[in-house]
Amino acid sequence: MNKPTAEEEDQQALERLQESENKAPAQSRPHKDAVVVEGVDNLMTHLARCCQPIPGDQIKGYITQGRGISVHRADCEQLEELSHHAPERIIDTVWGSGFVGSYILTIRVEAMERGGLLKDITTLLTNEKIKVTSMKSRSDYKRQLSIMDFDLEVNNIEVLSRVTKRIEQIKDVMNVKRLG
Incomplete structure (x- = not known):
């Protein structure tokens, strides 16, 4: 051969x-306590598809209408655009201890x-x-x-x-x- x-x-x-x-x-949804919003418990969060944040990235949250918190990388272009239109919806978020997978x-x-x-x-x-x-x-x-x-x-x-x-x-x- x-x-x-x-x-x-x-x-x-x-x-x-x-x-x-x-x-x-793969599981692309954070588990409970994967993302922590300062001072708030039990919020529904999902990872933004536009920037695909993973543990270790600097992240920010965006309060959506009816879908909880959309978690973006801090340097995401789409998040920057959203912050110009609705800066009051941008919140500080950090990775918690619950991210697995x-x-x-x-x-x-x-x-x-x-x-x-x-x-x-x-x-x-x-x-x-x-x-x-x-x-x-x-x-x-x-x-x-x-x-x-x-x-x-x-x-x-x-x-x-x-x-x-x-x-x-x-x-x-x-x-x-x-x-x-």
Whole structure:
């Protein structure tokens, strides 16, 4: 049996990712006491999809109409927009002791196009025990770039920081950033 080419290895890695997409998604809702609003108990909270906050991020709350508190990263562009329209609805929030489980967020990897790149990234994520819930890839042929978005399941900001630093060290990777 011949050794697979780098392109074949990338295709196999992509197929494994697509198989894992069909599994149940992570718990992305905070548990009781996951987010604490100063001086108030038992508020309904949910994590904003726009910025995907995870434990360790600086966070702020936005009082919604009928849906409790929407929790955003403090640097969220949408939260900034909301604060211009209704600054009285922005409240201080912090992570409590009740956060457990996993959170899903998206990272973008920009790298020089080459065979075996996807395999290198997915191998690293596997070794770090990071679950990939989905992945999108596109090529910028003029600049010979591969742009890949990975939805990752992580527990906190420290895990995310470690993984992004490791991905940045992969050959031909130019940039890794968190989206949202």
